[in-house]
Amino acid sequence: MSAGSILLIMLIISIAVSPYDSGMDSLFGLICVYLFILSMSLIIKIICTLSLRTLFIATDVEIRSGKVTRKGFKVKRSIQWQDVTKIDVDPFILTIQNAQIEIRMKLTLDNYEPLFEIMRAKVPRKALTSEASDFISRPVATIPPGTMIMRYDRWGKIFLSIISIALWAGLWGAYIFAPGDKTLISWTGVFLFVLSISPIIGLLELSHSYFVLSAEGIERRSFYLKNVFIPWNEVESIRYKWSNYGGAYYVRGAGKKIELDGWLDGMPQFSKYVVNKVPPERWDNVKMDIMKEIRD
Structure with missing residues (x-):
């Protein structure tokens, strides 16, 4: 929410x-x-x-960080690839260092894959930590044969059911037991009724909706929304953002969008399909998450 x-x-x-x-x-x-x-x-x-906002420009010679001003791009820091002493990755930041300075980049930035290509060609392997070497590499994964169904796991259903019931009970409890005269129908009651439908729809969504992974693409099948299918070759971007129930992957393509919550079973298989079927530049800002799903 x-x-x-x-x-x-x-x-x-x-x-x-x-x-x-x-x-x-x-x-x-x-x-x-x-x-x-x-x-x-x-x-x-x-x-x-x-x-x-800080912008980054990478060339075959160096990487620069700075800001756009009225006079153009103002460079704050610059590191030549031949002078790089260490490149490291944590869950949120990519760090590039030389003997004097460092450049820090959030992993949620776009257009990472061209930077990885430069790093693989220009940065000595000894300057890469094991996490960084894994992060900038070309991932490889084998997809399972046939199709796969992704549903909400048991603990996800329990947790989200508790939240939905608590929200529904809290809304109506606050209204029914509040002091003052209330008629059976009031504008506040109407608004609360509309809001209380949302948890009920959420519970039905948990029980009756699922996702289908296949060699052709990904499909969302919902009990109340129109089914959505996106072929892998038409996927334009995959992003990881905060959703109604926590972190979620957003797959966009062919004018459509599919949201996959982190509570779903089968996220490692989804990640394998992404690695095999989608060009890396279309999901490079979630590469850390995708590779972690594959390893787990």
């Missing part, structure tokens, strides 16, 4: 438990406050991103 959704639920509950009558004016004010906070958070995020 996103931060905006949580904020909206909190605001609605605050009106539900209020001892005063909750009419259209209160709901209109709630929506205005929600939209104001949401718009301000987006503006702050854009400003921080533009002002703090």
